[in-house]
Amino acid sequence: xxxxxxxxxxxxxxxxxxxxxxxxxxxxxxxxTAGDPDFDTSMDIIKQLPSAGADIIELGMPFxxxxxxxxxIQASSQRALATGMTLRKTLLMVDxxxxxxxxxxxxxxxxxxxxxxxxIESFLKEAASKxxxxxxxxxxxxxxxxxxxxxxxxxGLHWIRLVTPTTDDQRLHLILKxxxxxxxxxSIAGITGTASPTSESTKTAVNxxxxxxxxxxxxxxxxxxxxxxxxxxxxxDAAVVGSALVNEIGxxxxxxxxxxxxxGEILQQVKLLSRELQI
Amino acid sequence: MDKKSTKLESYTGGPDESGxxxxxxxxxxxxxxxxxxxxxETAYNQARLDPLFHxxxxxxxxxxxxRPSPLYFAESxxxxxxxxxxxxxxxxxxxxxxxxxxxTLGQILLARRMxxxxxxxxxxxxxxxxxxxxxxxxxxxxxxxxxxEKDIERQSPNVFRxxxxxxxxxxxxxxxxxxKDAMNEALRDxxxxxxxxxxxxxxxxGPHPYPAMVRDFQSIIGKExxxxxxxxxxxxxxxLVACIGGGSNAMGLFYPFxxxxxxxxxxxAAGHGLASGQHAASLIGGRPGILHGNRTYLLQxxxxxxxxxxxxxxxxxxxxxxxxxxxxxxxxxxxxxSITDDEALDAFQVCCRTEGIIPALEPAHALAHVRKIAHxxxxxxxxxxxxxxxxxxxxxxxxxxxGAQL
Numbered sequence: 001x002x003x004x005x006x007x008x009x010x011x012x013x014x015x016x017x018x019x020x021x022x023x024x025x026x027x028x029x030x031x032x033t034a035g036d037p038d039f040d041t042s043m044d045i046i047k048q049l050p051s052a053g054a055d056i057i058e059l060g061m062p063f064x065x066x067x068x069x070x071x072x073i074q075a076s077s078q079r080a081l082a083t084g085m086t087l088r089k090t091l092l093m094v095d096x097x098x099x100x101x102x103x104x105x106x107x108x109x110x111x112x113x114x115x116x117x118x119x120i121e122s123f124l125k126e127a128a129s130k131x132x133x134x135x136x137x138x139x140x141x142x143x144x145x146x147x148x149x150x151x152x153x154x155x156g157l158h159w160i161r162l163v164t165p166t167t168d169d170q171r172l173h174l175i176l177k178x179x180x181x182x183x184x185x186x187s188i189a190g191i192t193g194t195a196s197p198t199s200e201s202t203k204t205a206v207n208x209x210x211x212x213x214x215x216x217x218x219x220x221x222x223x224x225x226x227x228x229x230x231x232x233x234x235x236x237d238a239a240v241v242g243s244a245l246v247n248e249i250g251x252x253x254x255x256x257x258x259x260x261x262x263x264g265e266i267l268q269q270v271k272l273l274s275r276e277l278q279i
Numbered sequence: 280m281d282k283k284s285t286k287l288e289s290y291t292g293g294p295d296e297s298g299x300x301x302x303x304x305x306x307x308x309x310x311x312x313x314x315x316x317x318x319x320e321t322a323y324n325q326a327r328l329d330p331l332f333h334x335x336x337x338x339x340x341x342x343x344x345x346r347p348s349p350l351y352f353a354e355s356x357x358x359x360x361x362x363x364x365x366x367x368x369x370x371x372x373x374x375x376x377x378x379x380x381x382x383t384l385g386q387i388l389l390a391r392r393m394x395x396x397x398x399x400x401x402x403x404x405x406x407x408x409x410x411x412x413x414x415x416x417x418x419x420x421x422x423x424x425x426x427x428e429k430d431i432e433r434q435s436p437n438v439f440r441x442x443x444x445x446x447x448x449x450x451x452x453x454x455x456x457x458x459k460d461a462m463n464e465a466l467r468d469x470x471x472x473x474x475x476x477x478x479x480x481x482x483x484x485g486p487h488p489y490p491a492m493v494r495d496f497q498s499i500i501g502k503e504x505x506x507x508x509x510x511x512x513x514x515x516x517x518x519l520v521a522c523i524g525g526g527s528n529a530m531g532l533f534y535p536f537x538x539x540x541x542x543x544x545x546x547x548a549a550g551h552g553l554a555s556g557q558h559a560a561s562l563i564g565g566r567p568g569i570l571h572g573n574r575t576y577l578l579q580x581x582x583x584x585x586x587x588x589x590x591x592x593x594x595x596x597x598x599x600x601x602x603x604x605x606x607x608x609x610x611x612x613x614x615x616x617s618i619t620d621d622e623a624l625d626a627f628q629v630c631c632r633t634e635g636i637i638p639a640l641e642p643a644h645a646l647a648h649v650r651k652i653a654h655x656x657x658x659x660x661x662x663x664x665x666x667x668x669x670x671x672x673x674x675x676x677x678x679x680x681x682g683a684q685l
Binding site: 062063064065066067068070071074078081086087088111112113114115116117118138139140141143144161162163164165166167168171175186188189190191194195 | 297305306307308309310311313314315453454459460462463466467470471473568569570571572577579581582583584585
């Protein structure tokens with residue numbers, strides 16, 4: 001039985017996947033941590049992501065203890081937090097982004113505690129009104145759906161679920177129950193930015209998912225190069241690149257403050273990643 | 280001090296099926312880990328009903344750990360404090376010198392049942408790391424222990440012990456390089472090694488079923504205490520006191536007494552004082568949040584970023600606490616207090632001199648609270664304190680704090 005997404009049928013996110021399908025190309029989802037390395041630089045980069053080729057923007061909400069992320073993304077969280085980044089400022093970033101772009105979907109990704117402290121109701125209200133399209137909350141499995149998933153869906157936000165190599169059929173049904181927007185296939189059992197998946201195993205896994213859902217499928221974890229993006233989007237609807245970009249910020253900052261044109265360098269990398277996808 | 284009237288309701292029924300103690304507990308982990316966490320739960324539910332599992336546990340508890348540990352009447356200390364009779368539950372006499380091995384024994388027996396071939400653990404003070412490395416040596420399983428690099432500096436004897444026992448000790452530099460980061464790193468290892476690895480969590484925290492499972496293994500402390508005090512005094516104690524970092528020794532002592540008319544006190548580490556902001560008192564100085572797979576009281580800032588804990592005792596230096604303690608706190612079944620570094624250091628020295636026992640800095644916190652309450656009680660009343668670890672590992676820390684040259 002296929003489980004189709006029930007609510008949230010016509011949103012900025014579904015429109016984006018419709019466009020990609022109409023153009024017969026895969027999409028590029030870029031992950032960056034909000035406020036990395038500081039608010040202004042980060043804002044500058046994010047505003048230009050769509051013109052550099054990002055189809056969907058995934059924005060990390062910095063957290064002190066990101067237990068599912070590798071060293072690159074944890075370091076990016078720490079850089080952002082060190083310059084005073086907060087969840088409120090992340091929402092402000094989305095707000096400012098929407099002043100010039102009303103079409104590119106933004107997904108916030110992170111951990112539950114900062115949202116829990118912010119207050120679930122007020123967070124959802126602000127996120128929806130400022131133009132957030134969906135949430136990926138790493139430490140909220142379906143078992144905890146009444147915490148944030150259901151209120152988020154009710155507030156009109158997509159709830160994007162991770163599916164992993166450890167997900168069996170029984171669990172997949174549970175995962176699909178409240179999943180909307182797209183499915184995020186975590187291509188390796190592991191943390192972000194470590195091993196790269198083998199193309200064949202990922203393809204098999206994505207094809208298996210298609211038997212169970214009509215949701216678009218994005219593949220992430222371990223995807224770094226334009227070639228990998230091109231490979232993955234032959235069978236998946238989108239590829240997510242995160243650690244590779246975040247690492248680049250880390251390297252540039254580590255090499256003596258931000259002397260280079262940091263936004264320019266990151267955006268150049270995004271252009272390369274998306275080049276093979278453009279029609 | 281009057282006996283606290285305890286409501287006649289069950290405090291031992293938790294957690295519910297989804298792993299919650301009231302609003303606390305739960306399973307807040309990444310999807311990759313969920314199948315593993317569910318496997319552990321299924322395996323544990325089967326094991327706990329299997330007499331053979333208990334037979335194995337009891338065999339090694341007796342012949343390898345040296346249980347039951349004595350319940351010792353601390354006569355000199357009782358005389359000095361001139362109040363209630365003070366008993367120590369001597370879990371510092373266990374093999375490896377702390378209560379931690381009760382839990383690592385239980386978990387490694389479970390790991391063997393599940394056919395796991397590799398063990399990982401986090402450690403703060405190093406006691407849990409040593410206890411894990413010990414049972415891994417016993418059962419010939421490879422052992423990887425994650426330890427914050429700051430903790431490695433201040434607990435070097437335990438680091439060497441783990442290495443002697445054949446464990447790989449991996450320094451954790453990420454975050455603040457302490458216990459919470461070691462736990463993050465162990466979780467990352469587990470996510471990346473889902474097929475063959477069992478994660479032995481060292482305290483009553485983490486995703487369900489860990490808080491309940493670790494409590495069950497540690498409850499041997501309270502069960503023995505109950506039998507021993509009835510034999511010695513023909514009555515239950517008036518007060519139980521135990522120190523709390525994550526809270527496993529305290530849960531172990533408290534749990535079998537939760538439905539009895541016994542006053543129960545948990546002692547958190549107040550570090551340099553609650554007002555200083557440098558402490559590890561999650562219940563008194565924190566608020567509910569989500570970390571390491573469960574909802575519980577946490578030290579954190581207004582944005583939900585986890586704060587650094589501080590205590591002179593590395594074993595109490597954790598910004599969270601087991602979810603069952605959070606629930607016992609909110610239901611007022613257990614009273615939680617805090618003790619500063621200085622008070623613990625005083626108690627540490629008093630214990631050495633009056634009883635000839637060098638306590639770990641962790642139970643020195645419990646003892647400091649005993650010193651505050653014993654004299655207000657009558658000589659017919661009884662306090663049982665969990666002497667959950669011995670202090671050999673802490674002599675360097677204490678020497679430094681007292682300005683002694685070694």
